[in-house]
Amino acid sequence: MARPLREVLVNPKVVRGLQEHPGTYRFEGGASMVVSAVHWPPHVVVTEDASGRLSIEGPLANLLDTLAASLNFTYHIVKPADGSWGAKFKNGTWSGMVGQVLQQEVDIALGPFGITESRSKVVDFTRSFYFDDRSILARKGAPEVDPWGFMHPFTEMVWCALLLTLFLAWLSLVVLGRDHKGYGHITWASNLLFQQLRVLIQQDAPVKLFRGRERFLVGGWVVVAMMLVWSYQSTLVALLAVRYIPQPIRSIRDVVNNPSLTVIMEPNTIVTDTISTIKFGDLKELNDLKYIGRVDYQPASNFPQALDNLVRRHTHVIISTSLSSDLFIADLYAKTGKCDFYKARQTFFTSTHCIIGQKGSPIVPVISYRIRPLVESGLYVYWLFRNIHFLASCKASPSKITVREALSLSNLLGILVLLGAGTFLATLVFCLELCITGHCSAKRCFSGRLSASRGFSGHCSA
Incomplete structure (x- = not known):
């Protein structure tokens, strides 16, 4: 049976081999690693069997299996008690996967993690294997006539x-x-x-x-x-x-200005940690929504259900990575055959996707070295998009559709309003002309009569 990685790394020969030959070194007698992961499709899918044993699937699972075969180690999957990436408490301790790595309960955590200054002080990051930004996921409106x-x-x-x-x-x-x-x-x-x-x-x-x-x-x-x-x-x-199919939420400002909307976000992530330190701007106002009860923190595993229930009612929006948003939309399209949701035009907060390990651990540089060819060859992206079905089905869904039906008042409302306004203005100008013309005629008539009374010849015509 392979020994735990902590015991294997006590041997200076093993550490020197990892440092001098990061691309070719293998553990001679094998090693056993404890790996932390949380459910975050499409990167990693965590499942639990009847006995409580955890297993993973997806691109990160493929990446981990490739590293295990290359370095000759086995692994055991665990997850944090709170199911989060990790947040720093006031006493200096950390929760989630970052806390597990910091307390040396696990050897590595899959994440994927974005790099922050506070995290980099307590854990080491591998090379990034993907970059993604955040987007707002909202429900489309019902098709309506544009009166203009x-x-x-x-x-x-x-x-x-x-x-x-x-x-x-x-x-x-x-x-x-x-x-x-x-x-x-x-x-x-x-x-x-x-x-x-x-x-x-x-x-x-x-x-x-x-x-x-x-x-x-x-x-x-x-x-x-x-x-x-x-x-x-x-x-x-x-x-x-x-x-026209309304898509009213296009930016963070639209979310902040709509008091009927509640934002669904995952707690203790790079997004929540970073926006809590921003002093001004749209992201600060987005963070301030939590003080008035307009932020609902939920784990990522609840997002598909929240999308189909809460977001569908036009009362909530979800903030997630753009790729995860595409996955949620694609999964609902596979079930319903409809593109009822959309991503807002504005994207923000682009971040890295990395694996983390214990501070100073020689295994982190070795993993980074072996991640590089997988990324440069496009293998990770291939694994990633291979698992997302119907990805392009709703990406190009139109914001307007054509129907076959008789014209109604709603179709012509804008034209009628413009016609009515023009008729009103024309009538108003016509009345003013009558008044001005009548006034001038009366004035000329009065002048003629006055001249006649003084002995001058004059007349007044109607």
Whole structure:
């Protein structure tokens, strides 16, 4: 039976062999290691049989088996009592897997772990075998009609270019043209602007108002306006059948500003430890949510159930690594065939993925040396993504869908609002014109009567 690693490392010859030949050395008589692990798919899946014996599967299990075959050791899996990575207490002790390594209860802990200053003071880290960031996992909304969909056939850039072209065409006519039929400069310029607008909305434009080079400019504007309007009409018909799937949570700020949302996170991780020390910014406000009861700390093993129950109700979001979020979404897609969840656009807190060992242990540099070819060859990434089925099924799920149904009031609501607002403004301007015209007519009539009473000839017409 192989001796424990602690006893094997007492032999100076073994330590010297590990240090001088990290890529080829093997324990001659074998060794037995105690390895700590917690359930963290897709990197490592921890299962327990009826007798309470733990076993692991997944990419980290493959990595550990490769190291065991290379170094000639066997291993025994244990897990921390609190099921966490490890957090530092005020008295200087540590919980979780970090605490097990620090107290020499285990030889290594699989994690994977992100490197922090506080952890590096009590444990040694191997070479990183993967990098990942954190993302926010939320529930998609139900498909809904966008009442302002009539604005979507053109992008903002096209709308701006259209208005700029309209202005340039009008300005060119003002500069190159001359007053006609006794109009003043302001009246003539306003008439030209209205003529350009009439072309854009497909109304008639009297060509007799223009001459020579003016007609050339007007003709160019007609061609541009007609091409854009025809393109707009054809695209709009298709867009009226589009339903938009809301994805309101796009960043940490959206989570903080929504008082109805509770954040689900795993406790005692690099994320929770780091954001608790930040003094300002979105991450500080995210950490402050725990003081008002808006943070629910749960182990990672509960995340799939929380996603299907709590997050599905639009009352919670989950903060996890991006790869784990993809796994949760893919697993639910395999069960339901639906892409009901999405990752927010903002990602944050990119960190390393390492194994940890006891401080000063010669086994950690040897593991790092042998991890490197596995990473550089892409073998670990191959193991990782081979275990995630339907990974790409929901990654490219659309934020809008097309339906076949009759147009309803909701489809045309934006157009009707715009039409109503325009009609109201036109009526208001018309009433103002009547009032101003009536006032001026009455004033002229009063002046005429006053002149007649003084012996001057004058009249007042209706």
